[in-house]
Amino acid sequence: MKIALLGYGKMGKVIERIALERGHEIVLKKSSGSDYAGLENADAAIDFSIPDAAVGNISTCLNGNIPVVSGTTGWLEHYHEMVQLCEEKGGAFIYGSNFSLGVNIFFELNSYLAKMMENLKDYKVTMEEIHHTQKLDAPSGTAISLAKDIINHSDYAGWAIESPKKDDIFIDVKRIEGVPGTHTITYDSAIDRIDITHTAHSREGFALGAVVAAEWLAGKQGVYSMKDVLGL
Missing domain, CATH: 3.40.50.720 (NAD(P)-binding Rossmann-like Domain)
Structure with a gap:
């Protein structure tokens, strides 16, 4: 080809x-x-x-x-x-x-978890995304896709990288030299915490x-x- x-x-x-x-x-x-x-x-x-x-x-x-x-x-x-x-x-x-094949599986896992958590209102959702310092956009497109899937199955209305409103998913954006891409989604309550993470090792x-x-x-x-x- x-x-x-x-x-x-x-x-x-x-x-x-x-x-x-x-x-x-x-x-x-x-x-x-x-x-x-x-x-x-x-x-x-x-x-x-x-x-x-x-x-x-x-x-x-x-x-x-x-x-x-x-x-x-x-x-x-x-x-x-x-x-x-x-x-x-x-x-x-x-x-x-x-x-990435792994990220696309992670998308499916994220969506499935969001559906499971839909009626568990005690959990607050946040996200962290880390990329190399040359990345021009923030948050990453992957983080936005993950957030949209959570929004589709929750009471959240949007996302924010600073000063989040009550109905925003906070995305903590970090730029660190040499990091190809790491995304973590956290469901946190007073009782316990659930994290799912995808870490890319290379491009x-x-x-x-x-x-x-x-x-x-x-x-x-x-x-x-x-x-x-x-x-x-």
Whole structure:
């Protein structure tokens, strides 16, 4: 398969290595300031860029009938616009706040736990997310996805990273050098406490999941998620 890499930072380089190991060809390595030459030859594109570039990258792919997988976070106020464009163009699109297999299992665990805790009002929910100091958005897209699933099964109305209201889930954001990503959800009461945690050891899991998603998406039409890719 021929893959275009939209974003050629640390993640892009890991994705490139894994894609080559899996027998694919890289036809474009787009970094800041470079153009899209070669995109037209791609069977699929993988966008791991920056928030300000993501919408342009995704829309360029959809307008060019190139299936696109995006793992860039921090741009989701435009997500519905990209979904609409995908539908208008008959394209193929996957956005994932996290492509790791383990994290997607963690998403399911979080949702299931939230359903179990729905009527146990004595427990207060908080979250901690830790990432490397180069991460541009806060909280992480993964943390936002986790919070939304809890909100769907609770009396919480939103989330906050500072000065939370009574009906907000507080997300404690930390940036520490060299941390690929750690997310902890805590249910705390006067009697006891429940924690669930996912800890990434490297970028490998994110990169492999993105390549697997691109393999799965090539030749399809529609808007999908990692739940579709993994059959969860």
